[in-house]
Amino acid sequence: MANEVFETVRTILAVREYQDKPLPEDVVRRIVEAAHLTASASNTQPWHFVLVRERERLRKLGSLVRTGPYIANAAAAVIVAYEKQSRTGLSDASRAIQSMLLAAWGDRVGSNWTGFGSLENVRIEFGLPDTYEVLGVLPFGYPKRKVIGNKKRKPLDEVVSAERFGTPLT
């Protein structure tokens, strides 16, 4: 029986080039709802997400995130921040990121995680209070090229053991 969630996990790749085409409103809505619906430790939801769609702001983001200049060409982006005082904020926000990436790919919208902390410039520019840490920025858009599911991963047995470390799966 086909498992659509697994297929989404299997085929998703980092997409860094986007078509110059807007995303439908319902698709964008699903992406932020996926973040909103994500589980967090003790259900504290210690996060905030800023949806950015104005071209000038997307360009600004592209200039602020050193490892994500291509955000400038995305149809939309989400800034992901978590409350600094939350012990689990980093994990909770990371899980919300994965929800958004998978939900987007389920609609054939490409994305990628850019940045990893040290995004104080983004926090200030987009008006997030200093009680938040910006974890990353996710650009979204229809992929410019066909995305072929060619993942480069370590062999399964190198990263998964059965029962005890080092025992391969049969």
Ligand SMILES: Cc1cc2nc3c(=O)[nH]c(=O)nc-3n(C[C@H](O)[C@H](O)[C@H](O)COP(=O)(O)O)c2cc1C
């Ligand atoms: C925590 C994290 C941070 C990342 N940061 C960046 C980044 O700043 N810029 C970028 O282009 N890609 C970034 N990536 C994407 C990874 O480089 C990419 O997912 C990885 O090389 C595997 O490629 P694939 O997703 O196409 O299989 C990041 C991914 C993760 C999980």
